[in-house]
Amino acid sequence: MDRLSKKYLRARKIPSTACSGCGLGQCHKALVLALDELEYEVNDVVWGTSIGCAGRQTFATWQGDNFAGTHGRVYAIARGLRLAIPPKMKIILTVGDGDAFGIGFNHLLHAARSNAQMTVLVCDNLGYQSTGGQFGWTTPQGIVTDSSPYGMSEPNWVQPEMDVLAMLKAAGATFLARHVSMDGVALVKSLKKAVQNNGFSLVHTVFPCTTNFAKNALGSRNAVNIFRWVKDHAAPMGEEKHNTLWRTGIYHDASNSRPEFSAALRDSVAEIQRRYQHEGSH
Numbered sequence: 427m428d429r430l431s432k433k434y435l436r437a438r439k440i441p442s443t444a445c446s447g448c449g450l451g452q453c454h455k456a457l458v459l460a461l462d463e464l465e466y467e468v469n470d471v472v473w474g475t476s477i478g479c480a481g482r483q484t485f486a487t488w489q490g491d492n493f494a495g496t497h498g499r500v501y502a503i504a505r506g507l508r509l510a511i512p513p514k515m516k517i518i519l520t521v522g523d524g525d526a527f528g529i530g531f532n533h534l535l536h537a538a539r540s541n542a543q544m545t546v547l548v549c550d551n552l553g554y555q556s557t558g559g560q561f562g563w564t565t566p567q568g569i570v571t572d573s574s575p576y577g578m579s580e581p582n583w584v585q586p587e588m589d590v591l592a593m594l595k596a597a598g599a600t601f602l603a604r605h606v607s608m609d610g611v612a613l614v615k616s617l618k619k620a621v622q623n624n625g626f627s628l629v630h631t632v633f634p635c636t637t638n639f640a641k642n643a644l645g646s647r648n649a650v651n652i653f654r655w656v657k658d659h660a661a662p663m664g665e666e667k668h669n670t671l672w673r674t675g676i677y678h679d680a681s682n683s684r685p686e687f688s689a690a691l692r693d694s695v696a697e698i699q700r701r702y703q704h705e706g707s708h
């Protein structure tokens with residue numbers, strides 16, 4: 427175990443049970459690095475996880491408080507928890523694309539609407555890989571999957587004209603970024619900004635699935651090929667190429683620009699109490 431694993435993660439969860447070569451570890455490591463650079467301690471964070479590869483592989487790895495919210499419910503649980511824990515404690519969620527942009531999307535939108543403090547790291551393996559590799563809501567068009575043997579024919583939620591980040595921005599999210607897992611320093615930087623926002627933050631990060639996605643889309647489980655393929659189809663915003671699928675960088679930063687959900691509710695309750703105490707004294 428390295429220094430960061432010893433400081434933040436549970437020894438029995440290292441190494442993770444992810445398939446050999448899976449890129450999920452890069453997402454996880456970037457988040458832990460960001461927390462370390464921000465000098466957070468284990469007890470400063472509550473970590474929630476979702477269903478699927480992203481949730482399963484990060485479940486209960488954090489040495490501090492953890493919770494699991496399967497099948498899209500983790501955002502609603504986090505909103506409730508936000509009211510129960512001290513405001514200075516951060517909520518971090520590691521979830522997958524199917525959980526966030528599929529079954530949990532309604533709850534995700536309401537977490538954004540209310541600007542509840544949470545940092546959602548969407549670890550995107552481009553489909554439902556834990557169930558065999560079916561297409562999902564971010565699977566690029568034309569890609570062969572277990573459920574699209576002739577190529578994914580539907581549009582997806584990363585295309586510029588229907589980008590899920592635009593929907594989240596419209597819903598009220600105050601920090602949004604997109605990356606691929608090999609972005610390194612840039613990904614850590616976005617995650618640090620996301621965690622520092624006292625509101626709803628989401629960082630969408632595409633990572634290579636060496637098992638089902640690579641086998642179906644590229645015809646091989648060769649890890650080098652799928653890492654190159656993901657990296658080749660990403661480019662920083664403003665430096666797009668003809669084959670760019672993922673425009674990376676900070677998409678929207680309105681950090682700390684409007685009231686956070688639990689703070690606003692506490693203020694509202696205090697105001698109601700003041701009003702009734704005032705009326706009661708007359």
Ligand code: SF4
Nearest residue numbers: 445448479635636637
């Ligand atoms: S199925 Fe794919 S995403 Fe899931 S753990 Fe294996 S390599 Fe990673």
